[in-house]
Amino acid sequence: MLQESCSSMISLCPPQWLTDEESLLVNPLVSTEERMDWVLSLGRKNSCSGHEGQGGPFAAAVFDADDHRLIAAGVNLVLPAGCSVLHAEIVALIRAEQLLGSHRLDLLAGRHFELVSSTEPCAMCLGAIPWAGIHRLVCGARDEDARAIGFDEGDKPDAWQTKLSQRGIEVVTGVCQQAAIALLQDYRGEHGRLY
Amino acid sequence: MLQESCSSMISLCPPQWLTDEESLLVNPLVSTEERMDWVLSLGRKNSCSGHEGQGGPFAAAVFDADDHRLIAAGVNLVLPAGCSVLHAEIVALIRAEQLLGSHRLDLLAGRHFELVSSTEPCAMCLGAIPWAGIHRLVCGARDEDARAIGFDEGDKPDAWQTKLSQRGIEVVTGVCQQAAIALLQDYRGEHGRLY
Numbered sequence: 074m075l076q077e078s079c080s081s082m083i084s085l086c087p088p089q090w091l092t093d094e095e096s097l098l099v100n101p102l103v104s105t106e107e108r109m110d111w112v113l114s115l116g117r118k119n120s121c122s123g124h125e126g127q128g129g130p131f132a133a134a135v136f137d138a139d140d141h142r143l144i145a146a147g148v149n150l151v152l153p154a155g156c157s158v159l160h161a162e163i164v165a166l167i168r169a170e171q172l173l174g175s176h177r178l179d180l181l182a183g184r185h186f187e188l189v190s191s192t193e194p195c196a197m198c199l200g201a202i203p204w205a206g207i208h209r210l211v212c213g214a215r216d217e218d219a220r221a222i223g224f225d226e227g228d229k230p231d232a233w234q235t236k237l238s239q240r241g242i243e244v245v246t247g248v249c250q251q252a253a254i255a256l257l258q259d260y261r262g263e264h265g266r267l268y
Numbered sequence: 269m270l271q272e273s274c275s276s277m278i279s280l281c282p283p284q285w286l287t288d289e290e291s292l293l294v295n296p297l298v299s300t301e302e303r304m305d306w307v308l309s310l311g312r313k314n315s316c317s318g319h320e321g322q323g324g325p326f327a328a329a330v331f332d333a334d335d336h337r338l339i340a341a342g343v344n345l346v347l348p349a350g351c352s353v354l355h356a357e358i359v360a361l362i363r364a365e366q367l368l369g370s371h372r373l374d375l376l377a378g379r380h381f382e383l384v385s386s387t388e389p390c391a392m393c394l395g396a397i398p399w400a401g402i403h404r405l406v407c408g409a410r411d412e413d414a415r416a417i418g419f420d421e422g423d424k425p426d427a428w429q430t431k432l433s434q435r436g437i438e439v440v441t442g443v444c445q446q447a448a449i450a451l452l453q454d455y456r457g458e459h460g461r462l463y
Contacts, residue, residue: 085280155371156362157399158353167351176350197399200392200422204352227395228431236423 085159085167090118091146101141108136108189109213109249112146113256116161116191119148120260128152130260131191133161135169135178138185138209145169162190162198166205179206187211191253192219193246196227203240210237212246213253222257280354280362285313286341296336303331303384304408304444307341308451311356311386314343315455323347325455326386328356330364330373333380333404340364357385357393361400374401382406386448387414388441391422398435405432407441408448417452 094115102108115132129149136143147164151157165188170176178186187209188202193216202210216226230236234244289310297303310327324344331338342359346352360383365371373381382404383397388411397405411421425431429439 151371151399155369156365157371157401158358158362158396163353167353170351174350176346176352195395195399196425197392197395200390200395200424201353203420203422204346204390204392206352225398227398228425228428229395230391230423230425233423 085150085154085164087146087164087168088148088150088153091115091148094118095143095146098143102136102143103141105189105211105245105248108134108141108187109191109211110252112189112191113213113249113252115146115148116256117259119161120256120264130256131161133165133188133190135165135207136187136189138187144186145172158197160195160198162188162194163201166201166207170205175206177204177206179208185209191256192216192224193226195225196229199229199233199237202237202242207242209243209245211248212244213249214257215247215250218250218254219257222254222261224257280345280349280359282341282359282363283343283345283348286310286343289313290338290341293338297331297338298336300384300406300440300443303329303336303382304386304406305447307384307386308408308444308447310341310343311451312454314356315451315459325451326356328360328383328385330360330402331382331384333382339381340367353392355390355393357383357389358396361396361402365400370401372399372401374403380404386451387411387419388421390420391424394424394428394432397432397437402437404438404440406443407439408444409452410442410445413445413449414452417449417456419452 102111112132112134116130119128120130131149134146145165145168147161149161150159175181185208188207189211192214193212219226237244297306307327307329311325314323315325326344329341340360340363342356344356345354345359370376380403383402384406387409388407414421432439
């Protein structure tokens, strides 16, 4: 199906530093706070101007919801990839699907997956979560935290947490909330360029 | 920033038949109905089992909103690419951004862009439209048409058309609606596999 030469190909290849961080994570992160803390560390690295092609203070990761091992992480790659779709959650979901070989993670019998996100997902990423077959969403900063700092979260459905629950997706939010807010505020203070 | 060898790379390369169709479209499609008719023809081709890796009865395309020339088309590639994110609208937006070299099309001074979609976008794609910098959304089948046939459109915000308008995005829907509904119904009748 693929062309040999393709003028409009996009390759999603994660930054080297991100896969290095993944490689260092050999043990499961048993508590929700540990997983969030690790994801926030990725957001800090991604927004650090020392990293080539830095892409904003957002990070996410898909974990096995039973044994708490990392499947794949994502960071915001909108600017480095020149692609508006590549929010951290989308990158993590795409990578997890590719690594596990399924376009719906809930088709993998007997397994459950958690998406940990540094900030409550924007409208696009929220819409993507059911399609990916995620069972549990864990968020750091709240929607209102991101908006208060000036980030546009898009137009989400009212009572979106209830709507995800009705689809069988558990939502836990406000985990390590102050650290997650600090990540957004630090970026705003240093850069000012908002998505 | 990119790794030389990358274990979790996804390459979005459009099917050969799609780029062939694009190449055949040398003239602008001046009327909204002509543009929708062309997009619906892509949806029919994509859902035809004669095409390798067929991916469902959904198609979309980004046009220049002033001269009505095609920028890039997209079809649903969820199954062939094994990626839940690759709805037709997302594929069209990503390709348009790559071709025009901007992660926000509204940053291209003096130009305006229209997204034509065979069915009103799902919650994820709806959320993606403002981030891509689209100025006008044209839809064929309505949300309720797709739901009536059994497709899951996700949880959209109430009054989403008004919310897009408030962001400066014009919405025109129900264009060639009967033909757009027929495309969905034919797929349902032949395949039954729904997204």
